[in-house]
Amino acid sequence: MPHSVSLINTIAAGLGLALVFGFLAARLRLPALVGYLLAGVIIGPFTPGFVADAGIAAQLAEIGVMLLMFGVGLHFSLADLLAVRKIALPGAIAQIVVATLLGGGLAVWWGWSWGAALVFGLALSVASTVVLLRALESLGILDSFTGRIAVGWLVVEDLAMVLVLVLLPPLAGALGGTNAESNGAPVWQTLGLTLLQVGGFVLLMLVVGRRVFPWILWQVTRTGSRELFTLCVVAAAVSIAFASAALFGVSFALGAFFAGMVMRESQFSHRAAQESLPLRDAFAVLFFVSVGMLFDPSVLVDRPLQVLAVVLVIVLGKSLAACALVLVFRYPLATALTVSASLAQIGEFSFILAGLGVMLGLLPVEGQSLVLAGALISIATNPLWFSLIAPLQKWLRAHSKFARELDARSDPLAELPMTTEARYLSRQVVLVGYGRVGRRIAAELESNDIPYVVAEQNRELVEKLREAGIPAVWGDAADPAVLIQAHVARARVLVVATPDAMNVRQMIETARTLNPTIQTVVRSHNEQEARLLAAEADVKVFLGEQELAQAMARDVVQRAAAMAVPA
Structure with a gap:
């Protein structure tokens, strides 16, 4: 019996080619995302050969958007954002404004409308969550303070x-959109109604959703069925997204984002993230493939200067703005360069925004192609910018007086106050990191009346520690100057409580150079790294999983022994 297999063809071709090109991209040390986009180009209408069904691809992309935004909401942590709010909030907003002005300026110069310029500039202003997280994770700095700044910055951009x-x-009609729906009402009335609908949806989700959906998840968990649990998570993501659009008129993206946020309130949020990950990844791949289908490669030949200008805005304009903003907030040059490299690309939100702009008749089709070209090139070159951070920092310090002044500038938080008691300057413990682990170590030291000095990268946290009377210095402990200010030369023990696998050796080397007899205690998440560090003399390494297993084993043995029946 003849039947249509367009859906099967589209999924098979999309996933198959995405696998091939994603693998090739990974072998070339490029983000797999580049391969997914190229797979879409291959099966798109602008290249010869097989052409996938654009309508079906668009619907698959919508599901991909839902699950992508659900994942963003599921991992959104207000606490993490608040921890870096003083730099992430103003920095991200200022950077969005700068990038929008640069991109919009180009669009106006090319003769586009003001509405097109606004959409185009905004599309160039926001970095890819997927690319940034994977880049930071591959470098081992996702959990570092610099990584948290970059992630917090991106969260603000996403919001x-x-x-x-x-x-x-x-607002599309007022901005000159040719496909915008209009009911004849004034702009302020339409905008007010939209905000009212969005406000109603947000209120419903925060008041009702955050209680109801975690409860539903708990009830499903009690059945013991893994399939039902996964189904519940995915159904919640898609259903809330659809209901938000149908009942409140808000976008699928916003609905899915809040679905993830309310799911995060559940104690099973981590499991929800893990169980839904394969499906989210699969549909995310289809989303990027569908985006690639919209790209017309001829734009690279027909408009090379425009493509170059777009890439320069993304890679240089955004990065320089971010770098300057981080330095203004008195953070180190290394942090500024890392944040800059993190933001030197665009991704999923840019695609969504460009697609919406075209649909509303605001952005010309060539504008969408330029956004896609900029995304492809910026994502492909992003690993290069990360690899240049260390040599660029070294070169700047060697050749730029201004760069040296940035590193050497006086900061009251970068050194202990003159009024610090002598007991904190000799035979003390130097505690690197005051996060969840560091705080517990500090509490134990306090209870045993052991003096300690904290070295922490979070300026706001150092300020709070100083206010609480705890000696603390601000800076990256991989920088010898920070450990010197913590008086590591006279310390008894160096405790590295941060999961900073990249810089822990530098910290140990600096401490031993200044104090050959110092004892070192290190936290590690990686077994191989733990073995290498443990091989060093006088280094005690605590591996999280190993310590947890040993503690549980001791408890089990004690319980079993207590319950043993005497012979």
Whole structure:
């Protein structure tokens, strides 16, 4: 019996080619995302050969957007954002404004409308969550303070873009959109109604959703069925996204984002993230493939200067703005360069925004192609910028007086106050990191009346520690100057409580150079790294999983022994 297999063809071709090109990209040390986009180009209407069904691909992309945004919401931590709010919030907003002005300026110069310029500039202003997280993870700095700044910065960008996606449709008519729906009402009335609908949805999700959906997840968990649990998570993501659009008129993206946020309230949020990951990844791949299908490669030949200008805005304009903003907030040059490299690309939100702009008749089709070209090139070159951080920092310090002044500038938090008691300057413990692990170590030291000095990269945290009367210095402990200020030369023990696998050896080397007799205690998450560090003399390494297993084993043995029946 003849039947249509367009859906099967599209999925098979999309996933198959994405696997091939993603693998090739990974072998070339490029983000797999580049391969997924190229797979879409291959099966798109602008290249010869097989052409996938654009309508079906668009619907698959919508599901991909839902699950992508669900994942963003599921991992969104208000606490993490608040920890770096003083730099991430103003920094991200200022960087969005700068990038939007640069991109919008190009669009106006090319003769586009002001509405097109706004959409185009915004599309160039936001980095890819997927690319950034994977880049930081591969470098081992995702959990470092610099990594948290970059992630917090990106969270603010994502939240800003969610707001843009909500407000753009009702404002499209006023901005010159040719496909914008209009009911004849004034702009302020339409905008007010939209904000009222969004506000109602957000209120419902925060008041009702955060209680109801975790409860539902708990009830499903009690059945013991893994399939039902996964189904519950995915159904919640897609259903809430659809209901939000049908009942409140908000976007699928916003609905899915809040679905993830309310799921995060559940004690099973980590499991929800793990169980839904394969499906999220699969549909995310299809989303990027569908985006690649929209790319017309001829733009690289027909508009090479425009493509170059777009890439320069993304790679240089955004990065320089971010670097300057981080330095203004008195963070180290290394942090500024890392954040800059993290933001030197664009991704999923740019695709969504460009697609919405075209649909509303705001952005010309060539604008979408330029955004896609900029994304492909910036994502492909992003690993290069990360690899240049260390040599660039070294070169700047050697050739730039200004760079040396940045590193040497006086900061009251970078050294202990003159009024610090003598007991904290000799025979003390130097505690690197005051996070979840560091705080517990500090509490134990306090209870045993052992003096300690904290070295921490979070300026706000150092300020709070100083206010609480705890000696603390601000800076990266991999920098010898920070450990010197913590008086490691006279310390008894160096405790590295941060999961910073990259710089822990530098910290140990600095401490031993200044104090050959110092004892060192290190935290590690990696077994191989733990073995290498343990081989060093006088280094005690605590591996998280190993310590947990040993503690559980001791408890089990004690319970079993207590319950043993005497012979």
